[in-house]
Amino acid sequence: MKVLLMGHPNVGKSVFFNRLTGANVTESNYPGTTVDYTKGWMKIEGEDVELVDVPGTFSLDPKDKAEDVAVAMLHETKDAKVITVIDASKIERGLYLALEIIEEGYPVVIALNMWDVAWDKNIRIDARNLEKILGVPVVPTTAISGEGIKELVSRLKSAKPVEVDDIIANAGGLT
Numbered sequence: 001m002k003v004l005l006m007g008h009p010n011v012g013k014s015v016f017f018n019r020l021t022g023a024n025v026t027e028s029n030y031p032g033t034t035v036d037y038t039k040g041w042m043k044i045e046g047e048d049v050e051l052v053d054v055p056g057t058f059s060l061d062p063k064d065k066a067e068d069v070a071v072a073m074l075h076e077t078k079d080a081k082v083i084t085v086i087d088a089s090k091i092e093r094g095l096y097l098a099l100e101i102i103e104e105g106y107p108v109v110i111a112l113n114m115w116d117v118a119w120d121k122n123i124r125i126d127a128r129n130l131e132k133i134l135g136v137p138v139v140p141t142t143a144i145s146g147e148g149i150k151e152l153v154s155r156l157k158s159a160k161p162v163e164v165d166d167i168i169a170n171a172g173g174l175t
């Protein structure tokens with residue numbers, strides 16, 4: 001299995017990556033660019049899983065070189081599962097990217113990261129309800145303390161492609 005860590009810049013992707021992977025990590029240049037990315041390995045229930053720390057991107061409509069690379073990495077890995085890391089204290093913006101990735105047919109698990117920051121700002125998110133609407137696993141996480149990471153990983157296996165039309169129907173027909 002191949003898993004991509006994707007999300008906006010500065011949402012905690014690399015903290016996740018470092019917690020999930022061991023010493024066997026390689027940093028590379030994306031071919032033809034000066035953009036770096038890191039790749040490593042983890043084990044889930046005995047299975048070797050490749051994990052890629054994809055450069056941050058705000059959307060799948062790239063606006064600079066790093067975003068070009070992020071989108072290219074997604075598109076060249078058709079069989080990938082995607083951990084979409086969202087800053088829970090700025091959830092709408094991150095959800096847009098998650099929906100774009102879902103719309104392209106990738107199995108997605110959403111990490112509502114910076115849960116501690118959101119909590120301190122009195123932002124309360126009903127992760128269970130969000131999960132019901134989206135049809136993909138939604139797990140509150142605080143990457144720096146490790147909270148939620150185990151659950152996130154355990155739910156990767158059950159991640160499946162979802163139709164955006166179903167999400168719209170679940171949301172009550174809002175568009």
Ligand SMILES: Nc1nc2c(ncn2[C@@H]2O[C@H](COP(=O)(O)OP(=O)(O)OP(=O)(O)O)[C@@H](O)[C@H]2O)c(=O)[nH]1
Nearest residue numbers: 009010011012013014015056113114115142143144
């Ligand atoms: N309070 C808090 N800080 C976090 C959390 N996760 C990450 N951080 C901090 O947020 C900052 C950004 O984390 P990174 O892992 O570098 O973010 P990134 O998504 O890899 O950023 P780019 O590689 O620039 O796209 C760091 O200072 C982290 O220590 C979290 O859950 N809570």
Ligand SMILES: [Mg+2]
Nearest residue numbers: 013014015053
């Ligand atoms: Mg990073």
